[in-house]
Amino acid sequence: MKTLFISFICLLCAAPSVAENISQFELDNGLEVVVIEDHRAPVVVQTLWYKVGSADEAPGKSGIAHFLEHLLFKGTENLKSGEFSETVTRNGGSDNAFTSWDYTAYYQRIASDRLELIMRMEADRMRNVRMSEEEVATERQVILEERSLRVDSDPSALFREQLRASQFLNHHYGIPIIGWRHEMEELSREDALAFYDLYYAPNNAILVIAGDVDPDEVHKLAQKYYGPIAPSYDLPPRVRPQEPPQLAERRLSFSDPRISQAVVSRQYLAPERNSGDQKEAAALTLFAELLGGNMSTAYLAKKLAIDDPKAVFVGAFYNGTTIDYGSLDLVIVPLPNVGLQEAEDLLDMAVADFLEAGVDHDELARLKAQLRASEIYERDNVGSLSRRYGQELAIGLELKDIQSWNDELQAVTAEEIIAAAKKVLNRNNSVTGWQMPPAQRSTNEVK
Amino acid sequence: MKAIFAFISVFLFHSFAGLAAVEVQEVRSQGGIQAWLIEERSIPFTALELRFRGGTSLDREGKRGEINLMTALIEEGAGDLDSQEFSKARDRLAASFEFDAYLDSVAISVRFLSDNKDEAIALLKKALVQTRFDEDAIERVKSQVRSIIDSDANDPSAIASNAFYNDAFGNHPYGTNSNGTLESVNQLTRSDMFAARDRALTKDNLFVSAVGDISADELGEILDQLLGDLPKSGPSLEGYATPNLNGETSVIAFDTPQSVIMFGHESIARDDPDFIAAYVASEIMGGSGESILRQEVREKRGLTYGIGSFLSPLDHSSLLLGRFSSGNEVAAQAVQVVKEEWGKFAQNGATQAQLDIAKTYLTGAYPLRFDGNSRIARILAGMQMDGYSTDYFKIRNDLVNAVTLEDLNRVIKRVYAPEKLTFVIVGRPEGL
Known part of the structure; x- marks a missing residue:
């Protein structure tokens, strides 16, 4: 494990400023951890970034990265469906997640004395997700409604989707993150679990803990909850289909x-x-x-x-x-x-x-x-x-x-x-x- | 200029997490301007929040959109500086001034570095008292507002909001969009802009807060310098308007795959003794956690991506509102679910378990609002406008915890009125 302490020096201000304290370490199983300290308020934000996004999806499976992101809010071996968010909410926190072409991230914002709770739960769903066929079917309706809301109801979003699809001749950046509707309709529980099993692992993730926390304490908790998770040994290299020379506007x-x-x-x-x-x-x-x-x-x-x-x-x-x-x-x-x-x-x-x-x-x-x-x-x-x-x-x-x-x-x-x-x-x-x-x-x- | 759409900006419940360690100082400048201050010295800048009660409700008859247009023009040239020169001067200081017009207030959110605060304040003062309102700037910003009005005319969410508020409030200023209409905006003149400024930015309607690298004395000096020359008083404010929402469901036909649905009815005022209980009730029904509406419409049935309902206490009225979007083929079903849940809630009230969960959430979420100078400055200004004292944050969670199931269910019966629940639906909902 290596630990780096780096601080920013403010260039402009003459007055001495409290440096922004950032530390970094890595667990033996490959999980990278970054801690950003800010002690002004008793709040912490945990974000777990998986180094996988919609541009890593297999052909014909557009939207699976984002669909899986939704399904991670269902149960695990240790939590019943919906209990993750319920627990965060009952502790006064908020949580959500987002997917992009290059990454998928999950975050919670909560009182800093509840850090252990959210680290335990986030580590749990890295490997232990459980979902029923029925939950998958209902959630598929939700992502289709989300597509209707964000894209199909918004002509400029439809236009941007077309523009991007034309921009990329070969790279998956041309495929919308939320997916093409006809492919989203066919996404299955097996598709989601295959994607999950392949990509959701400590050696494919970055944990960022920011707020009123002590880096040593974060290190201890990370070791305790994320440390025991085995890495994935068959992670594919992140090589996507590249663009050929673009010869015509x-x-x-x-x-x-x-x-x-x-x-x-x-x-x-x-x-x-x-x-x-x-x-x-x-x-x-x-x-x-x-x-x-x-x-x-x-x-x-x-x-x-x-x-x-x-x-x-x-x-x-x-x-x-x-x-x-x-x-x-x-x-x-x-x-x-x-x-x-x-x-x-x-x-x-x-x-x-x-x-x-x-x-x-x-x-x-x-x-x-x-x-x-x-x-x-x-x-x-x-x-x-x-x-x-x-x-x-x-x-x-x-x-x-x-x-x-x-x-x-x-x-x-x-x-x-x-x-x-x-x-x-x-x-x-x-x-x-x-x-x-x-x-x-x-x-x-x-x- | 920013797209200003006051109808959907709702400030639920301004409060901040002051935690025992934080002290709010009440500052009174030599010139008599009052402000709340939190000194926070760890970052060399200050967030200053100015709020003027009134907002776009002060638009004069036939001049709808004047306060909105004026607010968008304040930064477009002042004193010896034209629009460009003003922006350059501001950028050189790395200060930021944000001007927003809302239904009940105009907000000015300021950030300035400790290094050059006097220059930043002098520049902002120029904008407030030596505004130029140059004709070319007026024409430019008018064309931006017209573009927003045009786009709103084709945007199902905006159509739904405008129709809902129009049904509710008719000719009261709340009944029309703050942007105004193409006709009203076209007719606004340069002298209207000066008049609008002098109506909207007056000392008797002013609330100030500051958070950051500044002392009480320094803040007092800055406030006298910045605000001393504003007009003393403005026009009298509107009286209470009872929303005319009586349980109708109206459909505005619009070709889009998903219907946009807005619903609501009258609620109770922020200073009503039952407000806290109503706030807890609203969290249970449609709040940010595991609300009844989210469970029934999204989680169990997959009929929407998101749904919420919330109290919207205006200065001169009060609403309980909700909104969501659903595919045209399932919109009728979703509306039916909302109606049924509203009815059940009004009739049966909430359970002790629901109350406990809501309390844990609300009291736990409270301290989380307190992060960042700019955010806290906004919250402090809002607290003053709502008439709270500087120690409000110390008792706020106690107030929430004091709500009993009996109170709650009495207030649910008082506030939730299924027979008045009014729906405006924009789309092609099947079977509606």
Whole structure:
């Protein structure tokens, strides 16, 4: 077992600050544990991150990672169905879980003197889940209702699903986390248990305990409850089908009577953060912020919403916290008198102008000052701090990568931002989508 | 600008977990501004929360949306700074100012670093008293509001909320959306914005709290500097409005696979002696734990992904509300289950076991609210608006624990009224 103690030094503040204390150790069975201390309130958050997500699902089984996540709230050998959440609730806590392409995570937030209770229960359901056919059938209805709620009832969610499916030619990132409805309808108890048996094991998990806790005590409890669980010896390597060269840009046109506001979206494949190699991701983070990170001072907002208003909203977003591929998104919501083609052209011209003009040094300095201050504000919310650490570890970054990220951001130069952006902004790697009300579709298609 | 949708933001029960160690200081500035303060020195910033009672209910006749639009425009230029320059100045200080308009209040949530607090406060003051309301900014933000109104017109959740509140309150300000209508927003002028600001942000309706790296004296100085020049008093507030919810079920046809269902009826006011018991009852019926509705509609029957019901005590009325979504083919069944459970609850009340579970949950969850300066500052401001004293947190769990089964069942009979339970359903529910 190794133990590291690392503390953050606040860069901006002159006053001495209480360092954010983070420690890390690993159990013999391979479970990684991270402890984030914050003693301001008697609260603890436990999050268990499994290094498996929907992009690890077998073909035809879309949605099984998320379905299993729901089923983990049924019983175990030691708890009856629903008793996990009931127990948390009866102790004043709250609990939930979430699934992504790259990970599945379970968390509880509770008074810190109840830490042992939730560690015992979370360790229990790592290996001992029990579920009946009937429970599986009812819960399948619940996930189908969830899909109806989150996707089928929301035309922009349907559109994003189509956009993503077109973005990836081969990688499972193109398949929705919740699953395609026709495949969800067929998911069985056996599918769920096979996925569970293969992936839910201490050597495929990261435990993050954050709040008013003592790392030695956490270590003892982790050893006691998680320590006896045998690792999985047949964990498959995390190698997913990769993208072939993308040689042609894709275009979508989507209309739905429930859409009132036309939107143009463009998504590019982009590099992601990797352990020891986050430079390009840092440059793209700053690029997206400067280009379209807000509606007041960002380049696109100034040009297309303020100086000569053509758009209600315009923005740029970069996400590089992924295992295989990151993305850069551009979005413009045109004013009612601006057509979709015109909006797309204006957006492209504005991005080209930004690259041509180069990064404004004052803007860059101001952004970096804000990023430094965000480290101070971030310490006010131990829940989100814990979530960030867990997510970044779950995609394969190490503690040192997470803790050097702010330095990486500060070190980026104006030239690096433009160079990284130019590399990404290749239309062959992109999907452009128009979403619009049906009436607008006919007018836009003749153009 | 943020999408502002006050109808679904409900503040149930502001309170905080003060735990014996935490002391709330009552601060009174030299200029007479009162505030609650918790000094928390471990992180070098302060969260400051300003609340002005009134909110979008202060919109004048024919000017629905004025307070909402004004709130969205406060940061869009002030004094010698246009919108862009103002944002840059704020970002340079790494301060953040958030302005939100709700049905009964305008909230300003501020964070500033200890290093540059005077500059941050001077900048915020500029926004409050030297607001520019430039014509181009008004036009820009109006187009954002119009876009939200357009989208709401096609969004089943928004359609359901708007219809429900309209049924309940008609021409009272609660009966229409705070965003206003396309017509009312189009007609708002620059001078309306100044008038709206001077109606909504007044000292007699002000509540202040601060949590963070600041002393009582420093806070007093800051408050005088920041708020001293605001108008002394605003317009008189609305009277009580009885919601007109009498047990109808109305369906608004809308093509979508899942019906959105909103339901509710009148409840009791926050200062009613039975409020705590009603709050416990509402936790049992539709709360965040293992509620009756969740058990019956989701866990046993798989008819929805999520369902809840809750008290919504407004300043000038009170509601007991719930909402969920169900596939069109099962929506009628889900509505029937809700009606039956409501009826059973009203008739039979709760059991001692249900009461015990609710008490354990509510008293255990209470301390968990107390995490983070920004969150605590919001809670403290809410407590003041609700008329609580600074030691409320010390007795709050006792109040919950004091609710007896007899009280509870008396209050359930008083509050839960199956014959008044009104449903608004947006979708194509089969058989309804």
